[in-house]
Amino acid sequence: xxxxxxxxxxxxxxxxxxxxxxxxxxxxxxxxxxxxxxxxxxxxxxxxxxxxxxxxxxxxxxxxxxxxxxxxxxxxxxxxxxxxxxxxxxxxxxxxxxxxxxxxxxxxxxxxxxxxxxxxxxxxxxxxxxxxxxxxxxxxxxxxxxxxxxxxxxxxxxxxxxxxxxxxxxxxxxxxxxxxxxxxxxxxxxxxxxxxxxxxxxxxxxxxxxxxxxxxxxxxx
Amino acid sequence: xxxxxxxxxxxxxxxxxxxxxxxxxxxxxxxxxxxxxxxxxxxxxxxxxxxxxxxxxxxxxxxxxxxxxxxxxxxxxxxxxxxxxxxxxxxxxxxxxxxxxxxxxxxxxxxxxxxxxxxxxxxxxxxxxxxxxxxxxxxxxxxxxxxxxxxxxxxxxxxxxxxxxxxxxxxxxxxxx
Numbered sequence: 001x002x003x004x005x006x007x008x009x010x011x012x013x014x015x016x017x018x019x020x021x022x023x024x025x026x027x028x029x030x031x032x033x034x035x036x037x038x039x040x041x042x043x044x045x046x047x048x049x050x051x052x053x054x055x056x057x058x059x060x061x062x063x064x065x066x067x068x069x070x071x072x073x074x075x076x077x078x079x080x081x082x083x084x085x086x087x088x089x090x091x092x093x094x095x096x097x098x099x100x101x102x103x104x105x106x107x108x109x110x111x112x113x114x115x116x117x118x119x120x121x122x123x124x125x126x127x128x129x130x131x132x133x134x135x136x137x138x139x140x141x142x143x144x145x146x147x148x149x150x151x152x153x154x155x156x157x158x159x160x161x162x163x164x165x166x167x168x169x170x171x172x173x174x175x176x177x178x179x180x181x182x183x184x185x186x187x188x189x190x191x192x193x194x195x196x197x198x199x200x201x202x203x204x205x206x207x208x209x210x211x212x213x214x215x216x217x218x219x220x221x
Numbered sequence: 222x223x224x225x226x227x228x229x230x231x232x233x234x235x236x237x238x239x240x241x242x243x244x245x246x247x248x249x250x251x252x253x254x255x256x257x258x259x260x261x262x263x264x265x266x267x268x269x270x271x272x273x274x275x276x277x278x279x280x281x282x283x284x285x286x287x288x289x290x291x292x293x294x295x296x297x298x299x300x301x302x303x304x305x306x307x308x309x310x311x312x313x314x315x316x317x318x319x320x321x322x323x324x325x326x327x328x329x330x331x332x333x334x335x336x337x338x339x340x341x342x343x344x345x346x347x348x349x350x351x352x353x354x355x356x357x358x359x360x361x362x363x364x365x366x367x368x369x370x371x372x373x374x375x376x377x378x379x380x381x382x383x384x385x386x387x388x389x390x391x392x393x394x395x396x397x398x
Contacts, residue, residue: 002292003289003290003291013282014275014277077271077275078269079273082267082273082333083290084241084242084262085263086263087259221244
């Protein structure tokens with residue numbers, strides 16, 4: 001198992017040294033959300049009502065920007081082939097890299113979201129729920145995204161292809177993430193939606209690395 | 222063993238098949254005397270055309286990562302330092318690998334095969350961008366490895382100056398000649 005954590009630690013160190021990937025995702029998130037009130041006008045009630053949806057959509061798009069890098073840099077410099085000859089199964093290599101993506105991109109995005117909620121007049125009661133749903137939902141974003149990243153590895157300028165492959169998988173996360181935030185503001189609890197969101201994340205935690213490793217085996221041929 | 226042959230005769234394909242990236246259309250790959258629990262790829266170091274060097278990490282961090290990643294109980298903690306010393310990179314250990322020259326990066330990539338013991342070395346054109354002195358260092362490493370019972374298969378166009386080397390020549394159709 002130490003090889004797994006070694007790989008996670010190296011990916012995190014590279015993400016911090018590089019800086020660009022996290023910065024791009026956070027910057028894009030900020031820009032999209034900051035432009036929304038300007039486009040929609042200063043109707044506070046309207047903004048408050050759609051805030052959760054905007055934050056979730058912007059988060060998914062921002063995460064998409066950084067997904068390609070999960071495997072691409074390692075593939076380009078030959079590291080991925082060497083990782084594949086290690087004693088760690090390719091499934092765990094994919095899991096380690098997706099986990100590192102979640103830690104380095106998913107969590108910063110989830111923590112930035114409530115700050116940006118201020119721009120959208122998000123209901124005060126919704127803040128803790130928003131952070132909870134985003135922390136619960138972003139693992140699915142990273143682990144499902146790793147499948148798309150592995151599939152489009154060899155496609156040059158595969159960014160658009162990656163978005164087309166991955167976005168359909170994100171729809172359940174998006175729907176239940178938004179409905180959990182919405183339900184928390186209303187009379188009903190947010191329990192059901194939140195639990196489904198957690199279930200999606202847990203399922204993708206298992207299935208994502210399996211599918212990504214299968215795709216990587218084909219790509220490495 | 223030296224793999225020789227013209228460009229496109231299948232040297233890289235053969236090495237990649239041995240490393241487990243390509244499935245052979247017919248025939249099987251078997252490693253007599255290896256650990257039956259492990260696949261051949263897990264007992265081999267594969268050095269391809271790319272160096273697998275991260276330019277944002279320092280030279281030492283690159284080597285330490287591979288030592289930890291491949292690490293088994295037998296490898297000693299200072300094996301990374303010894304690998305760097307063998308290829309003459311100790312003085313550069315704290316430099317980011319991005320500042321190295323092409324030949325130095327190649328040497329850093331080759332350090333990987335020394336950080337942990339694996340019986341088979343698959344070297345695909347290992348001498349690319351190495352100078353004469355560095356090629357001697359590589360040959361010395363391969364000779365030490367084969368002297369202790371290891372196997373090294375290298376595809377190369379240059380004479381490496383290896384002891385105990387046999388040659389497998391592939392012709393243009395890719396069959397052994």
